[in-house]
């Protein structure tokens with residue numbers, strides 16, 4: 194194996210080779226360890242493995258060599274000290290928050306969140322005596338007011354799902370730290386390539402690896418990244434004893450996804466920019482939101498903290514839900530689906546799908562209207578996608 198110091202590797206190299214740990218068989222691709230357990234040469238070795246004097250794999254609910262390659266690679270890409278993989282993005286969000294909060298704590302979150310993230314902060318935490326304040330993520334005064342009292346942690350999505358709100362990570366991180374807490378950023382929409390929350394002051398980053406990291410509709414996965422101390426002392430024991438473990442097979446699939454992530458995200462962004470520009474100029478469209486369009490309300494901030502607009506375009510045709518449904522049903526190439534970040538272009542109506550369980554008031558409060566659509570732009574030829582949208586709109 195090469196002795197190149199890992200820190201010297203550039204991104205494209207880390208994506209392909211980060212964390213690679215070849216076995217005695219010198220296989221080219223990452224080895225797939227599907228075993229659940231491990232054996233010991235002696236009773237003493239087993240004892241030492243459990244009392245911490247010996248560091249080795251003991252059970253795949255705790256750690257697994259294939260999963261560890263995925264964790265090491267993602268940590269290198271993100272510039273994090275440590276990473277733990279989980280079975281899904283929601284397992285990552287859940288563990289990142291629940292591993293640190295206790296009854297009586299205060300948690301702050303932005304209002305515009307993915308439906309299941311809203312359920313965790315808006316419904317679940319309250320059952321356990323955790324006080325939650327939700328704020329308009331784009332309003333710094335609301336952040337200042339909410340973070341004027343001691344706070345255990347703050348959870349944000351930026352850009353948010355599905356309204357593409359951009360939150361100032363640097364400012365919210367400073368306010369969070371002054372309140373004694375940690376800032377958790379759900380970085381799914383930006384991907385590890387377009388936004389570096391840890392460099393902007395965040396403490397913890399979470400991913401649904403189901404989205405762009407796999408990006409080919411094959412498996413679920415998630416990850417939490419942060420300091421070695423947080424992972425070793427808080428997150429690690431929580432995952433070990435509650436068990437939302439990533440399957441080694443899925444870790445192996447996700448490693449293959451990371452190898453092509455930069456190529457795919459570059460194409461996603463090119464396609465999404467073309468489609469957002471097309472929709473913005475179309476007479477039947479009421480509103481388009483895309484972070485790299487000058488018309489986006491937080492365009493300047495997006496330009497500062499992101500290296501591209503991402504793969505998601507939010508828009509609404511004129512005529513509300515009836516027109517939105519007519520458009521969805523007239524598409525012949527773009528699929529109706531609630532997943533995102535996929536090679537295939539997918540479109541969904543958030544009001545009746547991803548955010549169906551939230552009240553109308555809550556949806557309108559975060560900018561979702563009955564006509565809103567969320568388009569996840571895939572890797573097809575942008576001209577074919579534009580032709581499909583064009584015929585469906587006409």
Ligand SMILES: *Cc1c(COP(=O)(O)O)cnc(C)c1O
Pocket residue numbers: 281282283284286307310350354379381382400401402403404413414415
């Ligand atoms: C999809 C998604 C999640 C949840 O990920 P799963 O892998 O589906 O559990 C969390 N946050 C955001 C922003 C998402 O888009």
